Amino acid sequence: MRKKFFLYMTIFIMAILAVAFALPIFVTITNSFMTGFEIQNRYSIALLPANSFYALEVFSQIHFVRMALVPDFASVSQYFTLFRNVGYMSALWNSAIITVPAVLGQLVVSVPAAYAFELSKWRHKEKLFFVYIVIMLMPLPVLLVPQFVMAGFLGISESVLAIILPAIFAPFGVFLLRQFLKTLPHEFIEAAKIDGAGQIRILISIVTPLLKPAIAALAILVFVDYWNVVDQAIVFITDVNAQPLSVYLARLTGNFEIVFAASVFYMLPALLVFLHGQEYLTEGIKMSGLK
Numbered sequence: 347m348r349k350k351f352f353l354y355m356t357i358f359i360m361a362i363l364a365v366a367f368a369l370p371i372f373v374t375i376t377n378s379f380m381t382g383f384e385i386q387n388r389y390s391i392a393l394l395p396a397n398s399f400y401a402l403e404v405f406s407q408i409h410f411v412r413m414a415l416v417p418d419f420a421s422v423s424q425y426f427t428l429f430r431n432v433g434y435m436s437a438l439w440n441s442a443i444i445t446v447p448a449v450l451g452q453l454v455v456s457v458p459a460a461y462a463f464e465l466s467k468w469r470h471k472e473k474l475f476f477v478y479i480v481i482m483l484m485p486l487p488v489l490l491v492p493q494f495v496m497a498g499f500l501g502i503s504e505s506v507l508a509i510i511l512p513a514i515f516a517p518f519g520v521f522l523l524r525q526f527l528k529t530l531p532h533e534f535i536e537a538a539k540i541d542g543a544g545q546i547r548i549l550i551s552i553v554t555p556l557l558k559p560a561i562a563a564l565a566i567l568v569f570v571d572y573w574n575v576v577d578q579a580i581v582f583i584t585d586v587n588a589q590p591l592s593v594y595l596a597r598l599t600g601n602f603e604i605v606f607a608a609s610v611f612y613m614l615p616a617l618l619v620f621l622h623g624q625e626y627l628t629e630g631i632k633m634s635g636l637k
Contacts, residue, residue: 437594448513456519508582526560562626
């Protein structure tokens with residue numbers, strides 16, 4: 347009886363958390379079909395003085411927002427207005443320019459690097475891999491300083507290359523794929539070596555197909571990470587016409603219907619990529635041993 351109680355409580359809590367996480371997405375989508383007039387009239391903000399509750403005296407004011415979930419009259423004119431916005435379409439293209447090379451480049455580098463770390467006989471490989479892990483654990487603000495210095499040295503500080511190149515050689519992909527390789531039997535590789543296959547043939551014909559779930563998981567994670575890039579874009583790209591959509595959205599003010607519509611198309615690619623590759627993502631992370 348106690349086990350069933352904890353099971354039902356767990357399911358109930360998980361359901362509440364699922365609704366809480368899904369509610370912003372639902373509100374963004376439904377509000378994107380509202381007109382600006384409806385959004386302004388159906389939203390209200392109530393201010394609660396801090397002295398109303400003794401436990402909340404540490405706050406000066408508490409804001410309560412009353413939102414509308416379903417539009418009274420659906421409108422798609424804001425989407426047509428958005429597609430005619432040259433600045434938005436340019437920012438969308440800039441995001442694609444950053445994200446696609448970052449994903450493809452990291453896959454091209456990470457697969458052979460992980461293969462070399464796992465199967466090479468070099469005695470110092472674990473020391474070098476430890477350096478990879480240390481760099482991976484460093485927070486982004488710490489890494490921005492050497493990246494900025496190196497970008498200035500290479501003369502690419504005002505270019506998207508300042509974001510793409512560090513993404514291509516990021517250590518996370520090597521770490522993830524090597525952890526996945528540890529779970530695979532190496533008998534296939536040894537048998538291929540006996541048959542006379544070279545390292546490149548083994549990598550392309552044997553290792554890469556076995557790494558397909560981990561490669562898909564890595565592609566999804568890198569895509570979401572660099573589709574949502576903000577800090578690097580602000581630091582390295584000062585030209586507003588070259589900044590990605592993640593930065594452009596922060597400058598959208600005034601027309602709330604345009605803001606909601608732009609937000610929907612901003613989150614749509616990442617959402618579709620995640621839904622399409624959810625099974626690969628789960629399997630790849632599970633088999634790589636990451637928590």
